[in-house]
Amino acid sequence: MPRKCTVCGHPKRREIDRLLIQGGTIRGIAKQFRLNSNAVHRHKQGHLPVKLKEGAKMEEDKQSGNLWGELTGLRARAYAIRHYEATMPELFEAE
Numbered sequence: 001m002p003r004k005c006t007v008c009g010h011p012k013r014r015e016i017d018r019l020l021i022q023g024g025t026i027r028g029i030a031k032q033f034r035l036n037s038n039a040v041h042r043h044k045q046g047h048l049p050v051k052l053k054e055g056a057k058m059e060e061d062k063q064s065g066n067l068w069g070e071l072t073g074l075r076a077r078a079y080a081i082r083h084y085e086a087t088m089p090e091l092f093e094a095e
């Protein structure tokens with residue numbers, strides 16, 4: 001079987017990838033770019049570059065006011081607090 005991906009060969013592939021990564025629906029993207037939804041689905045499953053996914057993630061962070069970074073920070077603090085609770089309970093004793 002020839003492996004020809006209409007999405008990979010699409011002039012707006014970057015935009016399509018971006019939309020896919022940002023959670024656009026296969027059907028919607030296929031319609032928007034006049035692609036076959038099966039092709040978009042297959043492309044999403046097998047052809048999306050990981051680095052682009054990461055890049056989109058970072059961009060998303062910027063757009064959302066670095067919410068992910070904030071969450072990661074909060075989680076780290078939660079872990080730290082739990083750690084201190086376990087190792088230095090006196091710090092957390094209520095008066």
Ligand SMILES: [Zn+2]
Nearest residue numbers: 005008043047
């Ligand atoms: Zn592809």
